[in-house]
Amino acid sequence: MRRSNGAIAGIGELKPQRLTAGVTTLEMIAEVSRLAVLDAGLEPGEIDGLLVGPQVGETPQHVPATIAEYLGLMPTMANVVDLGGASGAGMVWRAAAAIQAGMCEAVLCVLANNREEVPPRSPNRNPIREFDVPFGASGANISYALLMQAHMARYGSKAEDFAAIAAAARANAQLNPDAIFHGKPAGVEAVLASPMIASPLHLLEIVMPVAGGEAVVVVSAERARSLPRSPVHLLGAGEKVTHRAVSQAPCLTSGPLKSAMARAFAQSGTTAGEMSLLSLYDCYTIMVATTIEDAGICAPGQFGSWLRDHDLSHQGDKPLNTHGGQLGFGQPDLAGGMTHVVEAVRQLRGEAGARQIENARLALVTGNGATMSEATALVLGAS
Amino acid sequence: MDLDTLNIAGPTITTLTAPFWDAASRGRLCIQRCEACDKAVFYPRPICPHCWSRRLVWRDASGKGRLKSFSLVHKPGHAGWVPAAPYLVGLVELDEGPTMLSFILTGARAPEVGDPLLLAPTQIGGRMLPAFKIDPNQRRNVG
Ligand SMILES: [Zn+2]
Numbered sequence: 001m002r003r004s005n006g007a008i009a010g011i012g013e014l015k016p017q018r019l020t021a022g023v024t025t026l027e028m029i030a031e032v033s034r035l036a037v038l039d040a041g042l043e044p045g046e047i048d049g050l051l052v053g054p055q056v057g058e059t060p061q062h063v064p065a066t067i068a069e070y071l072g073l074m075p076t077m078a079n080v081v082d083l084g085g086a087s088g089a090g091m092v093w094r095a096a097a098a099i100q101a102g103m104c105e106a107v108l109c110v111l112a113n114n115r116e117e118v119p120p121r122s123p124n125r126n127p128i129r130e131f132d133v134p135f136g137a138s139g140a141n142i143s144y145a146l147l148m149q150a151h152m153a154r155y156g157s158k159a160e161d162f163a164a165i166a167a168a169a170r171a172n173a174q175l176n177p178d179a180i181f182h183g184k185p186a187g188v189e190a191v192l193a194s195p196m197i198a199s200p201l202h203l204l205e206i207v208m209p210v211a212g213g214e215a216v217v218v219v220s221a222e223r224a225r226s227l228p229r230s231p232v233h234l235l236g237a238g239e240k241v242t243h244r245a246v247s248q249a250p251c252l253t254s255g256p257l258k259s260a261m262a263r264a265f266a267q268s269g270t271t272a273g274e275m276s277l278l279s280l281y282d283c284y285t286i287m288v289a290t291t292i293e294d295a296g297i298c299a300p301g302q303f304g305s306w307l308r309d310h311d312l313s314h315q316g317d318k319p320l321n322t323h324g325g326q327l328g329f330g331q332p333d334l335a336g337g338m339t340h341v342v343e344a345v346r347q348l349r350g351e352a353g354a355r356q357i358e359n360a361r362l363a364l365v366t367g368n369g370a371t372m373s374e375a376t377a378l379v380l381g382a383s
Numbered sequence: 384m385d386l387d388t389l390n391i392a393g394p395t396i397t398t399l400t401a402p403f404w405d406a407a408s409r410g411r412l413c414i415q416r417c418e419a420c421d422k423a424v425f426y427p428r429p430i431c432p433h434c435w436s437r438r439l440v441w442r443d444a445s446g447k448g449r450l451k452s453f454s455l456v457h458k459p460g461h462a463g464w465v466p467a468a469p470y471l472v473g474l475v476e477l478d479e480g481p482t483m484l485s486f487i488l489t490g491a492r493a494p495e496v497g498d499p500l501l502l503a504p505t506q507i508g509g510r511m512l513p514a515f516k517i518d519p520n521q522r523r524n525v526g
Contacts, residue, residue: 130394131484135486136467139461149454154496
């Protein structure tokens with residue numbers, strides 16, 4: 001029996017929406033938190049740990065206090081986790097560590113975002129703003145296009161190889177009625193026919209921004225046994241942060257997830273090959289390609305042929321992002337990364353319905369922030 | 384398209400970074416070098432990111448580099464760049480060591496990773512920026 005470092009006892013998820021009018025982020029946080037705590041079978045007053053994201057629109061500072069007050073919680077551990085798309089996964093091990101340190105017993109990890117027609121723009125001063133933006137590089141699309149071009153140049157990977165990742169995500173989304181692209185499959189040709197945004201990156205290789213929310217409740221393994229849901233255990237975690245701007249990346253074709261995943265496998269005594277589900281952060285197709293290679297699932301540069309040899313559906317030999325990934329589900333801002341945690345919990349509980357993986361035992365969850373900069377990996381296990 | 388007419392946000396210059404932008408306005412590329420470990424540093428910092436020494440001095444760079452990656456931007460992230468699209472940005476590995484992101488002037492042929500680059504100061508959005516162009520006299524280095 002592998003050692004459990006803590007357990008996910010409850011999950012909550014809001015159905016993605018393209019736009020929310022007149023709804024605040026705090027209102028969405030409240031609803032998704034209610035769902036997760038209800039699912040955990042806990043009373044709100046039993047939540048004594050709170051982990052939140054940094055980008056609560058109405059609240060630039062004192063975010064944990066604002067949310068605690070709003071929810072009527074008085075946690076004995078509260079923090080902002082600011083790891084971009086790795087925030088959701090990064091919250092899970094921090095919650096478990098805080099419990100093991102005796103700081104609290106039940107931690108609510110929550111991320112949600114509203115989405116207004118006209119998003120607020122904030123001025124900022126940082127090296128990217130000063131040294132990248134004036135040269136025409138604004139936003140993440142160009143950064144990931146540069147990573148993709150570097151992969152193609154180094155390994156000879158093809159546009160069709162990357163498009164296959166987006167097509168597989170869309171295919172899996174057809175079994176998730178909540179996915180923003182449910183009812184809208186797209187094959188490799190459709191992905192390649194979509195507009196070029198920043199070469200070599202096509203529109204359908206980029207997540208669709210949506211409003212939404214995700215939450216999980218983490219308790220100790222002992223506590224989880226007394227709760228109604230079958231616990232999902234945190235068996236191992238790893239994290240690494242290497243840079244912020246793509247220009248400062250130590251490597252363009254391999255990222256910090258490589259060592260984060262290695263640590264998560266080592267802590268849990270598992271290997272990539274044992275995973276029932278690969279729940280891999282997929283802001284762009286290139287991110288999945290690099291993660292598959294960094295996990296050691298295939299040799300560097302070989303993700304294209306690996307994809308052709310494997311079936312990524314829930315019935316396949318290598319189920320990958322069975323909820324559709326963010327490419328198929330939509331990206332509710334920072335909560336997008338947590339969709340990979342929530343789906344892994346559903347699969348490991350055996351509650352994934354029409355897309356249930358048979359006898360799901362282990363899942364690899366990855367989170368990624370900025371430009372392949374902030375990385376968190378988790379190995380989760382069924383009871 | 385005259386790049387100089389673009390209505391785009393300029394850099395947010397600080398006291399520390401002013402020497403870089405002053406040099407850029409005169410068509411030069413000036414970066415820091417650490418006197419303690421002898422490594423070149425970009426972007427400008429108060430301490431060397433390699434050895435944390437404060438002994439950083441400004442030096443003119445050779446203006447030579449290598450194209451580490453590039454993207455032809457069709458849909459810019461900022462509206463001010465729309466009139467210039469599609470335009471080329473690239474990661475420039477300077478001969479001195481550090482990598483910077485820059486605007487790459489399009490030439491007679493399509494760019495390839497490994498292409499040798501030369502500094503090509505260019506008026507963009509009302510200011511002179513250290514852009515680059517493919518060096519026709521050097522061979523590609525995939526390295
Ligand atoms: Zn130094």
